[in-house]
Amino acid sequence: MKTIKNDTTSYTPTECKTFILPVRDVIDIIGGKWRLPIIIALSFKNHRFKELERQIEGITPRMLSKELKDLEINGLVNRTVFNTTPVAVEYSLTEYGKSLDKVIETIRDWGITHREKIKNS
Numbered sequence: 001m002k003t004i005k006n007d008t009t010s011y012t013p014t015e016c017k018t019f020i021l022p023v024r025d026v027i028d029i030i031g032g033k034w035r036l037p038i039i040i041a042l043s044f045k046n047h048r049f050k051e052l053e054r055q056i057e058g059i060t061p062r063m064l065s066k067e068l069k070d071l072e073i074n075g076l077v078n079r080t081v082f083n084t085t086p087v088a089v090e091y092s093l094t095e096y097g098k099s100l101d102k103v104i105e106t107i108r109d110w111g112i113t114h115r116e117k118i119k120n121s
Contacts (some may be wrong), residue, residue, distance in 0.1 A: 029074050030100065034059055034067045036107075039076065039093065039100060046092040076100070 011019075030036055034056065041047060041055045053064055068091060071077040076097035082088040 034063060035071060036104065038067055038071065039097060040104060042077065042091060042093045043098070043101065043104070046090050048088065048090050052091060
């Protein structure tokens with residue numbers, strides 16, 4: 001597969017779609033205001049629901065619940081229920097969720113560079 005870095009190459013519409021579709025898939029899964037912050041918080045350690053709510057400033061319990069369910073459906077987050085009284089629930093990243101580490105690191109590095117560029121403009 002050709003890379004998008006070669007500025008002199010022209011692509012067919014079909015070749016262009018082979019670049020666009022996977023990126024759209026990723027954005028659908030990890031895009032939005034809250035999903036990456038949840039994934040990042042869980043990449044540092046497992047959290048119970050209230051811990052996550054405190055960790056991610058501004059998120060409502062309803063939104064956190066919805067986003068955790070979506071991340072679980074997509075195989076990025078594990079939900080473990082402990083047989084205690086009261087019932088304790090802990091969230092963690094799956095191995096598949098941990099595979100986003102390099103992507104998140106690249107996004108963070110770009111964000112740092114961009115922030116510096118904007119500040120210095």
